[in-house]
Amino acid sequence: MKRKFTLLLALSLAMLILVTGCGSKESAEKSNEPAEKQKDTFKVGMECGYAPFNWTQMDDSNGAVKIDGTAEYAGGYDVEIAKRLAEGLGKELVIVKTEWDGLVPALTSGKIDAIIAGMSPTAERKQTIDFSDNYYKSDLVMVVKKGSKYENATSIHDFKGAKVTAQLNTFHYSVIKQIDGVLQQPAMDNFPAMRVALESGVIDGYVSERPEGVSASAANPNFAMVEFEEGFTTTDDDTAIAVGLAKGSELTEQINKILAGISEDERKAIMDTAIKNQPAAK
The missing domain is CATH 3.40.190.10 (Periplasmic binding protein-like II)
Known part of the structure; x- marks a missing residue:
């Protein structure tokens, strides 16, 4: 009886170890999935409320992109630039709607990969984050x-x-x-x-x-x-607009190469189209 009991106990422990091992493997595989998927996405933060740079709409008309976690879509100049960058990076674009004050914290915490939100590369901001080359400039x-x-x-x-x-x-x-x-x-x-x-x-x-x-x-x-004949005194960085990136981001060089391939005429055409397509003010 003791032999039978010992044998049964040994078999039970072996089964338990096997099941536990499989579960651990499955858990490990599942835990790796988000990381793998994360590498294939380009998460961009913007307000989705600063037309014609970015806005919110209820469908995907005029090339709008679904806003992550909502039934809404984002459109505008920033979205079109983000689409070109995502394509050049070989990643899927994910728009993360974020309040203005939350954009830099979202970037530094890793919630988003970039800020494309009509943001100027001011000296103060450069203390916290990096910026790409400019993708727009205005008065x-x-x-x-x-x-x-x-x-x-x-x-x-x-x-x-x-x-x-x-x-x-x-x-x-x-x-x-x-x-x-x-x-x-x-x-x-x-x-x-x-x-x-x-x-x-x-x-x-x-x-x-x-x-x-x-x-x-x-x-x-x-x-x-x-528009002013005698206007505000500003610096070039104040009136420029660039992509915000985490300090030392490996994306900076790649993004600058992609931006260099978008001509000034194309940028102007993108902005003119954004102004034309913007939703009516509420």
Whole structure:
């Protein structure tokens, strides 16, 4: 009986070890799957709320890309650039909708691989992240109500006494103090919020870049874009737009090579198409 019991116990232990070993192998294989899939994706963070650079829509029309984890899609200039980069890298593009203030933390924590969100490579940001070569460059403008006394302004100083704001944590907000006598208002979280504030008269204008100004005035007939003869003092990095990347990222060199293959004429055509395809302002 003792022999039979010992034999049965040995067989049971052997089976247990075998099953446990298989389970461990399966678990290991499963744990490796996300890592393997991760290597095949290019996760890009953007607000999806800064037309014509990026916006949110409800279908895949005009080449929009599904936003990760939602039923929505992202379109715009940044999306088209991201698509070209993903193709050149041989990876699947994944759009991760992220609030502006969360973009750099998302990049440094590894949640995303790149920021393609109309972001300027300012000296302050370069302390935390790296940037690719520029993929767009534009001038600063002011968006105002059509018919207001500011519509025909030619100098930033024509906005003396005006209630002016810009997006939080952008260089747009920092240049407002260059306007003599301006009533600088608290910075706002995003461009849709600023458009609502302008429409309702809470502000007289907000600082933006030319593509967004064209977009805003095209989407809302009550808005006008003011371009200046005597404008803001800025650096080249302030008005340029580049891809944000983690410090020392191996993607930087590859992305610069891909960007070098996109001509200025093609970039202009992509932006013109984005402005044409942008959804109406809400």
